[in-house]
Each structure stands twice: as C-alpha cells, then as structure tokens.
Amino acid sequence: MDAIELVDLTKIFPGKKGARVKALDHLDLRVPQGEVFGFLGPNGAGKSTTIKILMGLIRPTQGQARLLGTPATLPQARLTTGYLPENPAFYDYLNASEYLTFIGQSFKLDTTTIAARSETILHRLSLWEARKRPIRSYSKGMVQRLGIAQVLVHQPEIYILDEPMSGLDPIGRALVKEIILELKAAGKCVFFSTHITSDVEAVCDRVGVILKGKLQTVQEVGTLMEKGITGYHIRHRMPGQEIFKESTIRPEELQVFMTNIFQSGEEVILLEPLRKNLEAFFLSIVSQGSSNDQ
Numbered sequence: 001m002d003a004i005e006l007v008d009l010t011k012i013f014p015g016k017k018g019a020r021v022k023a024l025d026h027l028d029l030r031v032p033q034g035e036v037f038g039f040l041g042p043n044g045a046g047k048s049t050t051i052k053i054l055m056g057l058i059r060p061t062q063g064q065a066r067l068l069g070t071p072a073t074l075p076q077a078r079l080t081t082g083y084l085p086e087n088p089a090f091y092d093y094l095n096a097s098e099y100l101t102f103i104g105q106s107f108k109l110d111t112t113t114i115a116a117r118s119e120t121i122l123h124r125l126s127l128w129e130a131r132k133r134p135i136r137s138y139s140k141g142m143v144q145r146l147g148i149a150q151v152l153v154h155q156p157e158i159y160i161l162d163e164p165m166s167g168l169d170p171i172g173r174a175l176v177k178e179i180i181l182e183l184k185a186a187g188k189c190v191f192f193s194t195h196i197t198s199d200v201e202a203v204c205d206r207v208g209v210i211l212k213g214k215l216q217t218v219q220e221v222g223t224l225m226e227k228g229i230t231g232y233h234i235r236h237r238m239p240g241q242e243i244f245k246e247s248t249i250r251p252e253e254l255q256v257f258m259t260n261i262f263q264s265g266e267e268v269i270l271l272e273p274l275r276k277n278l279e280a281f282f283l284s285i286v287s288q289g290s291s292n293d294q
C-alpha cells in the first residue's frame with residue numbers, strides 16, 4: 001500500500017467575475033512508504049492545493065487522495081500524518097512547551113510521553129531556551145521551527161510539509177534536511193513542496209515537477225544527477241612537479257584521455273564530473289511547459 005495516492009486529482013476554484021481557476025488538472029501520483037518525495041514547482045503551480053486536499057482541508061472537484069489507503073476526507077487519515085502548513089499560525093499566547101503539550105493531547109498521548117518527546121524535540125529545534133516564552137515573541141524562523149516541532153510529536157508515518165525550509169536561515173535549513181533524512185532512515189514517508197531545487201537535490205529520492213496544476217514529470221533524483229553529466233574536470237601533473245595542468249573534457253573523451261595520462265606517467269590530483277544541475281532541469285521543464293500553452 002502506498003503512503004500517498006493521488007488519483008485524477010482536479011481542483012477548480014471559483015475566480016473573479018465567474019471565472020474558474022483550474023488549480024489542479026488530473027494529477028496522478030503515488031508515493032511509497034519510506035520515500036522522500038520533493039514536490040517542485042513555481043509559485044501558483046498547485047502545490048499547496050494538493051497538500052490541502054491531502055490533509056482534508058479542501059475537497060477536490062474530481063478525483064481522490066488517500067493516505068495509507070484511507071481517503072483523505074476521513075479524519076482517521078490524519079492520525080498517521082504530520083502536517084506543516086505553508087504559513088503556520090499558532091495560538092500565540094501559548095508558549096512552545098504548552099503548544100506541544102496541546103498537540104500531544106490532541107493525539108491522545110499520555111503526559112509522560114508528551115513531556116519526554118517535547119524535551120527532545122525542543123532541544124533539537126533550538127527552542128528549549130525559549131520554551132516558556134509566548135509564541136507571539138518568536139522570530140519568523142522560530143515560528144517555522146515550532147511548525148516542524150509540532151509535526152514530530154505524535155511520530156506519524158507520513159510527513160506532509162508545505163515549504164518546510166522557507167523562512168529559515170542556513171543553519172535551520174540544514175537542520176530540517178537532517179531531520180528529513182532521519183525520518184527516511186526510520187522508514188517514514190516525507191512529501192514536501194518547495195521551489196528551491198537544491199533542497200530537492202540534498203534529500204529527495206524522487207522529484208515531481210508541477211506546473212499550472214499539471215504534473216509534468218516524476219524522476220529519480222539520483223538518475224537525474226547521473227544523466228546530467230556534461231563533462232569532466234581533471235587536474236593532473238608529472239610526478240615531482242609543482243605545477244599542475246587543468247583539463248576539461250567531454251564525457252565521451254574520458255577513456256582515451258585517462259589512458260593517455262596514465263601512459264605518460266602523470267598523476268591525477270582531481271577528477272570532477274561537471275553536471276547540469278537540477279536547477280537547469282527544472283528551468284527547462286518550466287520553459288517547455290510555458291511554451292506548450294501558446
């Protein structure tokens with residue numbers, strides 16, 4: 001059974017003056033348990049709409065969404081799911097400690113479990129010092145980190161995170177990536193939206209690119225990175241010499257080039273693949289998608 005299943009998902013919002021906004025257009029996607037999936041797309045692509053349908057916050061016009069086989073419209077689908085909204089808002093007169101207790105109680109955890117988990121999580125997200133201060137006094141980054149914290153309390157099987165790295169400084173981003181990789185190691189499914197390709201490169205098994213409500217492509221990130229090799233950069237020199245040579249060659253030249261180097265007795269100091277990064281791949285899909293409209 002897949003962790004996430006989206007079948008023929010379509011959402012039409014009523015727009016201004018009777019116009020209709022097609023936010024999702026027959027989207028099909030399955031994400032197995034244990035996978036980290038990056039949902040990549042520009043602003044307005046339909047990422048949050050998909051996520052809100054998955055969390056049962058809005059209903060699709062057509063199609064179905066299921067979490068571990070349970071329709072997303074049923075409340076029990078939420079029991080095994082953690083959700084970070086795009087712009088998390090909290091009862092800001094509470095402090096972080098109280099908020100996590102409230103979340104733990106909502107999931108019917110006992111007091112001892114809530115206290116133990118809260119302590120670990122608050123330390124992990126650097127909120128321990130601030131835990132007794134009202135949330136209203138928190139910075140944007142702290143609020144975002146509390147958003148991540150509240151997802152972890154009930155230790156769900158599936159994590160649905162709407163732009164989890166947004167509003168965080170580099171340390172916060174690195175921490176969130178580390179947490180995502182730990183969840184993956186624990187066999188959980190993490191589905192997160194982003195418009196930043198380097199976040200996908202760092203943690204995802206697969207990436208799906210969404211544009212104007214349509215899923216353009218789903219790819220293995222590892223394969224994409226391999227396919228993207230455009231050449232090699234090689235630093236080499238004769239043994240005992242101070243000065244080294246730098247060469248940049250095309251992929252098909254590698255074998256002959258390396259054979260020549262070894263035959264001439266040179267040593268290789270660095271061999272680095274040059275690749276078209278995920279950013280270039282993403283941009284090419286976005287520009288193709290836009291030109292298809294015309």
Ligand SMILES: Nc1ncnc2c1ncn2[C@@H]1O[C@H](COP(=O)(O)OP(=O)(O)O)[C@@H](O)[C@H]1O
Pocket residue numbers: 013014015021022023041042043044045046047048049050
């Ligand atoms: N409640 C709504 N009413 C009308 N249009 C909406 C509503 N929510 C989203 N949209 C529109 O649906 C499209 C997709 O939005 P969204 O899913 O928020 O995109 P993303 O999260 O990828 O930035 C956008 O054109 C947006 O304006």
Ligand SMILES: [Mg+2]
Pocket residue numbers: 047048049086162
């Ligand atoms: Mg969004």
